[in-house]
Amino acid sequence: MAIKVKSGLETYTDEPRFHFDIYAILEGGQELFFGHETQVNVNIVETVTIPVSNDGDTDELEKCYLSPTKRRGVERRSLIWAPTGNGLLGDQRNCGIPHTCSKVECPICRVFGGLITSAIEIEGESEKRPATTLIGRLTHSGGVAIQALGPEEKQRAMHPSMMRKPPEEDPTPTPFRREYNQPGLLYPVYNHCMSMTDSEFSAVAYAFMGALARLGAGNPKGVKIHDAPLTKTDEDEPWVVVDRYLAPLGKRPVVSPVITDIDLAKDQFTKAAFSIAGSEQQRTSELTQGNFHRYVGDAAITKISEYLVNFEKEVLNNVDAETDN
Numbered sequence: 001m002a003i004k005v006k007s008g009l010e011t012y013t014d015e016p017r018f019h020f021d022i023y024a025i026l027e028g029g030q031e032l033f034f035g036h037e038t039q040v041n042v043n044i045v046e047t048v049t050i051p052v053s054n055d056g057d058t059d060e061l062e063k064c065y066l067s068p069t070k071r072r073g074v075e076r077r078s079l080i081w082a083p084t085g086n087g088l089l090g091d092q093r094n095c096g097i098p099h100t101c102s103k104v105e106c107p108i109c110r111v112f113g114g115l116i117t118s119a120i121e122i123e124g125e126s127e128k129r130p131a132t133t134l135i136g137r138l139t140h141s142g143g144v145a146i147q148a149l150g151p152e153e154k155q156r157a158m159h160p161s162m163m164r165k166p167p168e169e170d171p172t173p174t175p176f177r178r179e180y181n182q183p184g185l186l187y188p189v190y191n192h193c194m195s196m197t198d199s200e201f202s203a204v205a206y207a208f209m210g211a212l213a214r215l216g217a218g219n220p221k222g223v224k225i226h227d228a229p230l231t232k233t234d235e236d237e238p239w240v241v242v243d244r245y246l247a248p249l250g251k252r253p254v255v256s257p258v259i260t261d262i263d264l265a266k267d268q269f270t271k272a273a274f275s276i277a278g279s280e281q282q283r284t285s286e287l288t289q290g291n292f293h294r295y296v297g298d299a300a301i302t303k304i305s306e307y308l309v310n311f312e313k314e315v316l317n318n319v320d321a322e323t324d325n
């Protein structure tokens with residue numbers, strides 16, 4: 001069988017391409033459960049082990065983790081479940097998880113990529129979908145919590161299902177224990193986009209912002225972008241940086257996983273955020289050098305919001321939300 005390999009770089013418009021990055025520090029507003037990747041049904045959270053040097057000795061540190069692969073899944077789902085008219089974007093496009101449509105025209109697969117391992121028949125489609133590899137141009141990284149605060153086990157109760165217990169049996173809830181990431185943990189996360197048009201990045205922006213309220217398995221869910229002084233000393237702003245560029249001139253505001261002190265972590269993030277082409281800049285909300293543009297804090301949210309509005313107009317636009325018909 002012929003294998004079709006697409007670069008994912010085909011374009012349908014004359015729009016120019018750029019690289020885009022989002023750097024943010026997320027904060028858990030309550031405890032969160034992100035199941036361990038291989039441990040299904042055992043209620044333990046995913047952690048990572050960080051090697052740290054202690055007076056010449058090598059030690060280990062266990063940290064909670066908001067894994068990039070989980071974030072990617074939630075982001076993709078926020079696009080699949082995006083409302084469009086009476087339906088959802090994924091249904092409109094016949095694009096889901098794991099059955100991606102893998103079409104270049106699809107606003108989801110264009111950026112997240114798609115894979116069809118062998119030709120497959122799809123309900124409602126006259127022709128088989130060919131084996132396709134559509135390479136994604138959006139990648140996710142980071143997610144290691146700053147604080148060295150391990151998971152905590154909590155007691156929960158589940159009401160018994162009649163499928164599991166006969167009706168005559170005592171209907172008391174079944175207790176179970178589950179680990180949680182503690183509230184208030186800070187997770188530095190990063191999304192990187194390679195050679196995208198502004199319209200393509202609008203799907204990335206929508207997925208990033210849409211996923212914030214939905215991160216986590218079960219309940220409770222959700223994180224927010226951490227608020228604290230950033231470009232000004234006396235005013236809280238969301239800790240987020242957006243870059244749009246051709247050449248990577250900005251220092252990347254990535255927090256080292258070895259750091260456990262919040263102030264040190266923030267210091268590392270801000271020093272990088274205000275460093276372009278190797279020199280320290282004024283702490284302002286917009287930094288530009290040639291084709292390199294960086295938006296920091298509130299300005300980054302304003303920039304992301306422009307893309308959100310464009311995504312709504314260009315992709316979710318087949319209904320007038322102001323009327324109910």
Ligand SMILES: [Zn+2]
Nearest residue numbers: 095101106109
């Ligand atoms: Zn698709």
